Amino acid sequence: MSYNGEAVATKLNDQMKTLPAAERIELISKQFPHAVFTTSLGEEDQAITGLIAKEKLAIEIATLHTGRLFPETVDLIKQTKIQLGIDIKEYHPLEADIANYTSEYGRDGFYYSVEGRHACCHIRKIKPLQNALSKADAWVVGLRREQSQNRSEVPFAEWSEDYNLMKFNPLADWTRADLTVFIEQNDIPINPLHAKGFPSIGCEPCTRAIKPGEHERAGRWWWENEEKRECGLHVKQ
Ligand code: SF4
Incomplete structure (x- = not known):
């Protein structure tokens, strides 16, 4: 019978x-021998x-090491490995893809068109993600329903x-308060x-600080309309 x-x-x-979150993750590790968790190092x-x-x-x-991360994020990768005693495997974009992108759109071509932005996310995030998931039977991510309109209905499993x-x-x-309490109580590096x-922190040129009252992800690709502001990692193609 097919799956x-x-x-x-x-x-x-x-x-x-x-189930509490810890037991959800334990259940995944028991039922899926090739589970991969992709981290952006966010909270x-x-x-x-x-x-x-x-x-x-x-x-x-x-983690998808796009080559355009904030230095603070790169440092956090190292700190997390040491402090939590785990390995974080880094997936990088291909040099040839970056060269092609730069000649077609310019290094920062993502500012000038949605197409240019999607093309950049494609080579720096989507292709490395495909590589990271190539042998996986399960994919774990840290989306919360509260984060944005686009994420308001994410299920636990899909x-x-x-x-x-x-x-x-x-x-x-999880609410923002749940997350803050967990991080404080468990001395998690952030x-x-x-x-x-x-x-919410992504690539350096595509993330700005938010102003009081703005939504958590308002600083991501702030120059675009809100409904277009996902990188494609969590959007059905
Ligand atoms: S977030 Fe910005 S710099 Fe990073 S991959 Fe997407 S468009 Fe490129």
Whole structure:
């Protein structure tokens, strides 16, 4: 009988509704031998890394090192490895893709058109992500429903047709307060930029500090309309 990803996702989603986040992640590690967690080193992702490290769960931790990260984020990769005693595998864009992009759009071509921005995210994020997930049977991410309009209905488990695997959002129902308490209580290292008005941190040229009253992700690709502001990692293709 063929594998019915949608049906399995519905069952897992129901099962996870009543579990704390730590048990959701443990369940993933037990049921999926090739689970990969992709971290952007944001607070949500640092919390998940902390949960994986604490229980020494068999989940690969991977990050997309785009080549345009803030120096603070690069430092945090190193600090996290040392402090939490885990490995973080780095996936980089191809030199040839960067050269082609630069000749077609210019190094910072993402500012001038949505197409130019998507093309940059494609070579610096999507292709390395495809590489990171090439052997995975499950993909863990740190999306929370509160983060933005685009993320307001993310389930705990969903079948990804694009990557042909089960995708998990174990912190989907966490509030900002839940996250802050967890980080403080578990001494989780976080990016110093958060204290300077950056609740959501991506690549340096595409992230600005937010103003009081703005949404958490308002500083990401701020020059575009809100409904277009995802990099494609978590959008169905
Ligand atoms: S966030 Fe900006 S710099 Fe980073 S990959 Fe996307 S367009 Fe390129």
